[in-house]
Amino acid sequence: xxxxxxxxxxxxxxxxxxxxxxxxxxxxxxxxxxxxxxxxxxxxxxxxxxxxxxxxxxxxxxxxxxxxxxxxxxxxxxxxxxxxxxxxxxxxxxxxxxxxxxxxxxxxxxxxxxxxxxxxxxxxxxxxxxxxxxxxxxxxxxxxxxxxxxxxxxxxxxxxxxxxxxxxxxxxxxxxxxxxxxxxxxxxxxxxxxxxxxxxxxxxxxxxxxxxxxxxxxxxxxxxxxxxxxxxxxxxxxxxxxxxxxxxxxxxxxxxxxxxxxxxxxxxxxxxxxxxxxxxxxxxxxxxxxxxxxxxxxxxxxxxxxxxxxxxxxxxxxxxxxxxxxxxxxxxxxxxxxxxxxxxxxxxxxxxxxxxxxxxxxxxxxxxxxxxxxxxxxxxxxxxxxxxxxxxxxxxxxxxxxxxxxxxxxxxxxxxxxxxxxxxxxxxxxxxxxxxxxxxxxxxxxxxxxxxxxxxxxxxxxxxxxxxxxxxxxxxxxxxxxxxxxxxxxxxxxxxxxxxxxxxxxxxxxxxxxx
Amino acid sequence: xxxxxxxxxxxxxxxxxxxxxxxxxxxxxxxxxxxxxxxxxxxxxxxxxxxxxxxxxxxxxxxxxxxxxxxxxxxxxxxxxxxxxxxxxxxxxxxxxxxxxxxxxxxxxxxxxxxxxxxxxxxxxxxxxxxxxxxxxxxxxxxxxxxxxxxxxxxxxxxxxxxxxxxxxxxxxxxxxxxxxxxxxxxxxxxxxxxxxxxxxxxxxxxxxxxxxxxxxxxxxxxxxxxxxxxxxxxxxxxxxxxxxxxxxxxxxxxxxxxxxxxxxxxxxxxxxxxxxxxxxxxxxxxxxxxxxxxxxxxxxxxxxxxxxxxxxxxxxxxxxxxxxxxxxxxxxxxxxxxxxxxxxxxxx
Numbered sequence: 001x002x003x004x005x006x007x008x009x010x011x012x013x014x015x016x017x018x019x020x021x022x023x024x025x026x027x028x029x030x031x032x033x034x035x036x037x038x039x040x041x042x043x044x045x046x047x048x049x050x051x052x053x054x055x056x057x058x059x060x061x062x063x064x065x066x067x068x069x070x071x072x073x074x075x076x077x078x079x080x081x082x083x084x085x086x087x088x089x090x091x092x093x094x095x096x097x098x099x100x101x102x103x104x105x106x107x108x109x110x111x112x113x114x115x116x117x118x119x120x121x122x123x124x125x126x127x128x129x130x131x132x133x134x135x136x137x138x139x140x141x142x143x144x145x146x147x148x149x150x151x152x153x154x155x156x157x158x159x160x161x162x163x164x165x166x167x168x169x170x171x172x173x174x175x176x177x178x179x180x181x182x183x184x185x186x187x188x189x190x191x192x193x194x195x196x197x198x199x200x201x202x203x204x205x206x207x208x209x210x211x212x213x214x215x216x217x218x219x220x221x222x223x224x225x226x227x228x229x230x231x232x233x234x235x236x237x238x239x240x241x242x243x244x245x246x247x248x249x250x251x252x253x254x255x256x257x258x259x260x261x262x263x264x265x266x267x268x269x270x271x272x273x274x275x276x277x278x279x280x281x282x283x284x285x286x287x288x289x290x291x292x293x294x295x296x297x298x299x300x301x302x303x304x305x306x307x308x309x310x311x312x313x314x315x316x317x318x319x320x321x322x323x324x325x326x327x328x329x330x331x332x333x334x335x336x337x338x339x340x341x342x343x344x345x346x347x348x349x350x351x352x353x354x355x356x357x358x359x360x361x362x363x364x365x366x367x368x369x370x371x372x373x374x375x376x377x378x379x380x381x382x383x384x385x386x387x388x389x390x391x392x393x394x395x396x397x398x399x400x401x402x403x404x405x406x407x408x409x410x411x412x413x414x415x416x417x418x419x420x421x422x423x424x425x426x427x428x429x430x431x432x433x434x435x436x437x438x439x440x441x442x443x444x445x446x447x448x449x450x451x452x453x454x455x456x457x458x459x460x461x462x463x464x465x466x467x468x469x470x471x472x473x474x475x476x477x478x479x480x481x482x483x484x485x486x487x488x489x490x491x492x493x494x495x496x497x498x499x500x501x502x503x504x505x506x507x508x509x510x511x512x513x514x515x
Numbered sequence: 516x517x518x519x520x521x522x523x524x525x526x527x528x529x530x531x532x533x534x535x536x537x538x539x540x541x542x543x544x545x546x547x548x549x550x551x552x553x554x555x556x557x558x559x560x561x562x563x564x565x566x567x568x569x570x571x572x573x574x575x576x577x578x579x580x581x582x583x584x585x586x587x588x589x590x591x592x593x594x595x596x597x598x599x600x601x602x603x604x605x606x607x608x609x610x611x612x613x614x615x616x617x618x619x620x621x622x623x624x625x626x627x628x629x630x631x632x633x634x635x636x637x638x639x640x641x642x643x644x645x646x647x648x649x650x651x652x653x654x655x656x657x658x659x660x661x662x663x664x665x666x667x668x669x670x671x672x673x674x675x676x677x678x679x680x681x682x683x684x685x686x687x688x689x690x691x692x693x694x695x696x697x698x699x700x701x702x703x704x705x706x707x708x709x710x711x712x713x714x715x716x717x718x719x720x721x722x723x724x725x726x727x728x729x730x731x732x733x734x735x736x737x738x739x740x741x742x743x744x745x746x747x748x749x750x751x752x753x754x755x756x757x758x759x760x761x762x763x764x765x766x767x768x769x770x771x772x773x774x775x776x777x778x779x780x781x782x783x784x785x786x787x788x789x790x791x792x793x794x795x796x797x798x799x800x801x802x803x804x805x806x807x808x809x810x811x812x813x814x815x816x817x818x819x820x821x822x823x824x825x826x827x828x829x830x831x832x833x834x835x836x837x838x839x840x841x842x843x844x845x846x847x848x849x850x851x852x853x854x855x856x857x858x859x860x861x862x863x864x
Contacts, residue, residue, distance in 0.1 A: 012856065014853060014856065057857060326746075327741060328745070337742065339742060348735035348736040348739050351731065355731075355732075359732055359739070359745070368725040368728075371725065371726070372725070373725045373728045375723070
């Protein structure tokens with residue numbers, strides 16, 4: 001029997017983006033169904049439609065073979081659909097039990113909750129599903145993997161028979177991913193239908209029964225797991241043969257360009273976010289800072305680029321301490337910055353591609369004279385960059401808002417790599433963009449390295465780190481817990497450090513500055 | 516698609532104006548028997564003779580200036596609505612120089628107008644500094660500054676510059692060297708041409724200079740501006756000062772050309788009307804001209820209607836308000852927009 005079905009669904013967003021074109025999709029009861037595709041292929045939109053968060057422009061949804069009209073997630077939940085979002089929807093200061101029962105709490109009377117009954121209900125469910133949960137711990141104290149299980153439980157207890165997970169593994173370490181898969185297998189044996197979005201193909205092969213592949217808003221096809229190999233999936237996803245041909249010659253590092261000494265940062269609420277960081281970045285190398293999201297990377301990058309103030313320690317560029325300098329002063333020193341948020345920070349959506357490409361050099365020739373802004377030379381320059389960085393856009397005067405994520409990121413990268421930087425700070429440079437653009441950007445970063453620039457790569461994507469970094473630092477709870485040369489490393493090796501399960505001794509870490 | 520969207524925008528504007536007029540008409544129905552006559556004067560009044568036409572143009576002068584001031588700050592997404600106070604204080608600055616400066620022809624007038632702009636900028640300086648130094652909301656502080664300007668200037672004018680020989684609470688008359696000329700026998704404010712040139716100048720600054728680029732980036736996304744190396748705080752600071760100067764100049768022009776005394780006993784409201792002008796113009800300095808003319812036309816039309824029929828001119832306030840509501844109502848005709856977008860998006864099939 002089919003658990004959930006989308007028939008001929010089309011979705012056009014108000015900005016004219018066609019996210020889904022005549023999509024047909026179905027999942028049968030009790031299967032684990034992976035939906036794969038590049039970013040912007042329409043996976044998330046399809047899931048949002050199935051969960052009632054977006055209304056389709058045309059087409060039909062059926063749940064348990066009954067046509068339904070979903071006006072909001074409430075309707076979907078009532079029909080047994082649950083969704084676990086990429087970013088958790090939990091109240092951090094509440095306990096696990098309170099979060100799970102939020103809105104459906106059993107009560108003793110009008111004013112007090114029945115905590116005993118809560119525990120009973122949750123335990124009963126947990127036992128049935130083979131789950132373990134620290135019921136009375138506060139959510140904010142839990143590791144990400146457990147938070148995710150809380151989310152799953154939240155959906156199940158509301159009667160979900162169909163569970164949609166949006167990139168469930170993207171926030172997890174390899175170890176946590178394995179635990180998640182055990183849970184999912186269990187659930188499917190209980191007759192729960194699981195649909196999950198991902199772009200990690202090894203996981204798809206490992207767990208999915210069937211695979212639906214999407215590309216450019218269309219469904220390319222649905223296949224049984226055994227029918228396809230990983231490389232076949234990739235080909236279907238991107239619509240052509242694809243070979244990851246990022247080859248890396250050995251780095252020839254030179255002088256240190258950026259030296260960080262004893263960097264400490266306390267957040268306004270007193271939390272010690274960065275603890276005594278010391279490292280140096282040399283010319284001609286890519287130094288990666290790996291770690292799970294939220295271990296201080298964001299703060300570190302903002303401090304190094306002048307966006308965040310009030311850190312203590314030293315940041316030496318050309319031997320001068322520039323900690324606390326303004327962004328424009330740091331840019332003059334040749335520090336460029338690819339931010340992790342291309343929409344909020346990296347671009348002005350309502351300005352043209354051309355105007356976005358010169359925002360860091362608009363005030364001098366050839367873009368401006370003493371006073372006059374020369375629009376024509378801006379557009380000429382943009383045309384050149386668009387070609388060089390193969391940005392897919394109709395004209396340089398198109399608004400950045402109209403671009404896909406990958407092309408938007410290329411606009412940011414084009415700007416940041418072409419102002420003759422000495423140091424490139426790249427924060428999640430390929431986060432959430434398509435394979436081809438990712439490959440392009442990684443190659444560009446390698447090219448920068450080979451030209452003798454220093455590249456500081458901050459990334460949670462281990463594949464990316466292992467692919468292009470020369471040295472790797474692992475950041476865990478604001479501390480550097482490992483310093484590794486990128487030779488014969490695996491994701492699992494890094495995973496132990498990222499989870500805090502392993503750390504190098506002070507002696508091993510000492511060499512960081514001496515280099 | 517661009518063309519059909521632009522067309523939709525024009526249809527939207529026209530529809531907005533028509534609906535507003537219709538509602539105005541309905542209001543008139545309640546207040547007079549001869550609606551046709553009243554409405555005729557309202558719509559056609561400003562064109563009915565030369566004197567009225569000049570009145571209409573004169574009315575637009577301060578509106579263009581304050582409209583420019585506000586579109587400038589709005590472009591930078593700064594919500595300083597202190598144009599009213601700046602205009603009032605600028606008028607005071609003009610009066611000071613007009614009365615105290617040696618009466619050298621031409622130079623006297625130039626210094627008078629310069630002083631008006633300077634006083635306007637000085638008044639805008641306060642919320643601008645509060646914002647830059649302590650992140651005080653410019654909306655609140657600039658609004659408060661309007662009332663401070665009002666009471667402070669009234670106090671000074673009534674106590675130190677009041678012309679006791681005049682029949683009303685006004686300042687001494689400005690000497691002739693500080694007069695801004697009026698043209699033709701219907702007294703066309705020559706400040707009209709100043710306003711037009713200032714509009715072109717501001718438009719030029721905004722779209723064709725690097726400072727304008729800076730302002731637009733800051734307005735488009737402050738975080739992006741800071742990240743990419745623009746001194747956002749400094750930019751918003753200067754923008755407010757420049758806007759204050761424009762509003763102050765508006766006050767100076769109005770007094771030196773139209774009244775030749777400091778005559779205001781209450782806030783004249785041009786600063787607030789400037790908000791409407793800027794919104795209608797979508798903060799585009801070039802569009803401020805037609806936008807201000809349009810508002811002035813409504814105003815003068817209402818006045819003429821009132822004179823000819825004895826109806827209260829307040830009906831124009833209703834029409835204006837309805838229009839603002841509809842102009843800011845993004846969702847008006849949204850369905851059509853959606854359909855155009857959808858059709859265009861599916862064309863590639």
